[in-house]
Amino acid sequence: MDSTKHHIVMLPFMAHGHLIPFLSLAKKIHHKTGFTITIANTPLNIKYLRSTFNSIESEIQLFELPFTAAADYGLPPNTENSENLPLDLIGQFFASSTALKTPVHDLLSDIVAKEGKPPICVISDIFFGWANDVAKSVGSVNLSFSTCGAYGSLAFISLWLNLPHRKVDSDEFQIPGFPESCRFHITQLHHFIRNADGSDVWSKFMQPQIALSLQSAGLLCNTVEEIEVLGLDLLRKFVKIPVWSVGPLLPSSMLNNSSEKVPICNIAQHTGKQTGISAEKCLNWLDLQRTSSVLYLSFGSQNSITPSQMMELATGLEESKKPFIWVIRPPVGFDRKAEFKSEWLPEGFEDRISTTKQGMLVRNWAPQLEILSHKSTGAFLSHCGWNSVMESLSQGVPIIGWPLAAEQAYNSKMLVEEMGVSVELARGLQSTISWKEVKNVVEIVMDENGKGGEMRKKAIEIGKMIRESVNEKGSSGKALDDIVSMLLSITR
Numbered sequence: 449m450d451s452t453k454h455h456i457v458m459l460p461f462m463a464h465g466h467l468i469p470f471l472s473l474a475k476k477i478h479h480k481t482g483f484t485i486t487i488a489n490t491p492l493n494i495k496y497l498r499s500t501f502n503s504i505e506s507e508i509q510l511f512e513l514p515f516t517a518a519a520d521y522g523l524p525p526n527t528e529n530s531e532n533l534p535l536d537l538i539g540q541f542f543a544s545s546t547a548l549k550t551p552v553h554d555l556l557s558d559i560v561a562k563e564g565k566p567p568i569c570v571i572s573d574i575f576f577g578w579a580n581d582v583a584k585s586v587g588s589v590n591l592s593f594s595t596c597g598a599y600g601s602l603a604f605i606s607l608w609l610n611l612p613h614r615k616v617d618s619d620e621f622q623i624p625g626f627p628e629s630c631r632f633h634i635t636q637l638h639h640f641i642r643n644a645d646g647s648d649v650w651s652k653f654m655q656p657q658i659a660l661s662l663q664s665a666g667l668l669c670n671t672v673e674e675i676e677v678l679g680l681d682l683l684r685k686f687v688k689i690p691v692w693s694v695g696p697l698l699p700s701s702m703l704n705n706s707s708e709k710v711p712i713c714n715i716a717q718h719t720g721k722q723t724g725i726s727a728e729k730c731l732n733w734l735d736l737q738r739t740s741s742v743l744y745l746s747f748g749s750q751n752s753i754t755p756s757q758m759m760e761l762a763t764g765l766e767e768s769k770k771p772f773i774w775v776i777r778p779p780v781g782f783d784r785k786a787e788f789k790s791e792w793l794p795e796g797f798e799d800r801i802s803t804t805k806q807g808m809l810v811r812n813w814a815p816q817l818e819i820l821s822h823k824s825t826g827a828f829l830s831h832c833g834w835n836s837v838m839e840s841l842s843q844g845v846p847i848i849g850w851p852l853a854a855e856q857a858y859n860s861k862m863l864v865e866e867m868g869v870s871v872e873l874a875r876g877l878q879s880t881i882s883w884k885e886v887k888n889v890v891e892i893v894m895d896e897n898g899k900g901g902e903m904r905k906k907a908i909e910i911g912k913m914i915r916e917s918v919n920e921k922g923s924s925g926k927a928l929d930d931i932v933s934m935l936l937s938i939t940r
Contacts, residue, residue: 454568454935455484455559458593459552461573462493462545463530464749465835469595469670471497472697473571474508480928483568488555490515490528490548511555517547531750532784539640539649542575546653549578556586568935571668574601575653577660589938591931592661593668596834596855598693599679599866601669602686603632603858605662607641608654614645625686635875636857666690666934670697670834673923674913675841678866690934692927696838696914702821703842703915725808727815730773731822733808737771740826740904743848743890744819746775747831751852754877755779755792762793764886765807766800770894772807775814780877820845826904827893829873832856832863841869842915844908846900848893850874869907871899 456477460470467489474485486509487497494510501508518527521544523537530541560566566588572579574594583590594601606612606625613621619634626632634642644651661667666689673680673693684691696703734742743765747753753761758779765772776793778786788811790798801807816836819825820843828840829848837859840847847870849860863870873889874881893900917924 454481455486455563457552457556457559457567457570458485458487459548459570459572459576459579460487460489460493460595461575462490462528462541464496465833466573466595467493467497468500469697469835470571470573470593471500471508472699473593473668473670473694476694476697477928478507480925481932485509486511486555486559486567488513488552492526492528496529513548513551513555515547515551517544520544520547539653542653543649545575546578546657548576549582552579553582553585556582556588560586569665572661572664574605574661574667575657577657577663580660580664589935590664591666591668592664593670593694595670597671597679597695597837597859597862598669598676598683598691599862600834600855600858601667602626602679602683604855605658606686607637608644608651608658611641611644611646611651613637613642625682632858632861635878636851636861638853638857638876662687662689664689665938666692666931668692668694668931670695670838672696672914672917673927674917675867675910679862692931693923694927694931695924696842696917698838698842699817700918702817702839703918725810725814727818730808730810730815731818733773734819734822734824736805737824739823740896741771741894742822742824743770743772743827743829743894744816744825744845745772745829746814746816746836747777747850747852748833748836749813751831751833752777752780752784753850753852755781757874757877757879757881758792759794760881760883761886762797763883764881764890766794766797767883767887768890768894769806770890771805773810773814773819774807775810775812775816777812827890827900829890832859832870834859837863838914841907841910844904844911846870846893846903846907848873848889850879852876867906867910869903869910871903 458470458474460466474487478485488511491512494512497510521540533541566586570579570583570588570590571593572590574592580590602625606623610624612623620631622628623632640650671693672695776788779792798809820839825845828845830836832849832851833856847863849870849872851857851860860872864872871889871893916922
């Protein structure tokens, strides 16, 4: 394959949960094909991506797109990423992303001028439906990419296109594309979509962008064929365009089928983030714990819970007597960038868990990949963001779900009802939880027998499927072969 003749341009949405999967996909495609890959985004996001590179990854080109639209949408200066943005501005931020249409057209036109032909394709985020028309305008084709799983993608897509909850006088409803027997609940909807009526800022962005994305030449999905049989089947029937499962988009160290311990990597290189604790210190603490005995807690890069929920969670953890590592950030309603205050936790909590060696609190960021792949980690209390779900399941670690935003509640529903690898503790910021509920759920999931033991067995089986998918004859490699064959047939 003459790689010098082909160029792919990739356009991730401006959020960390999208940037990293796009970069992982870029590396995967380049490794398999040798094609030139250019990831284009705003300057601050390109700087972030560049910080994740190691010395051998420079073959992926990064291109800065000018972005001056923040002020036009009522956003703070230099807003180029959803991280640390207040919830009430997220809708405007999504809307502002359409300002990238002209800079992307200019980039593609420059590539045509320099190389004498258009890129073989543009791979754009599902939120960038406008990229479909831009790619066509220069003679290229567009593939849409959902960084979520198939089940969650279908629920998210169909909900926004149909707003089915507005058409029933019930808290339960069916989503087009899912079987009649599969019911969703109003509490599984973030308030942005729960209140959407087609005329709000969210509807005005989501509905046209998703609809345009489904007119592309195909949809890429960050999942594995073997673990989402139902979700992929339903998604393919609904969108009526080719769907390729290109996951798992995880570091190769997490997909090693051997019994060797995953080596310590520089977590800042993978995520571009400084951790609140060194990987070595964290792993040394884990080395002292029994196999599958530790609960890991993290709500992702953009989420937190309320002060009262945080108090109950802390008390329940302490009362459970189970060892834990908790990634803590200021609760909702406080500056996300501020220092974490001891007053947000029960009095003396951190001193007690440190003295008894029951737990470890990590400010801001933790070496999540290393924690989840450690033999002592037995469960993950998670917001059910898809990147975290894939990282956890790839290591056979069951989940305690607390979905907070985006498609997380749909992921949680699938993990509980379809996979049997999770128990949902709470749902969103509206949930009222007690420390006794926390203690009870933690004890159930961490139990080596009973329901906890069954969940762990199922998670281990799913982990094997995920790791086997990247083998030479695995489904992940086959999906990429099929995509490349399709693209080459178009350009002949």
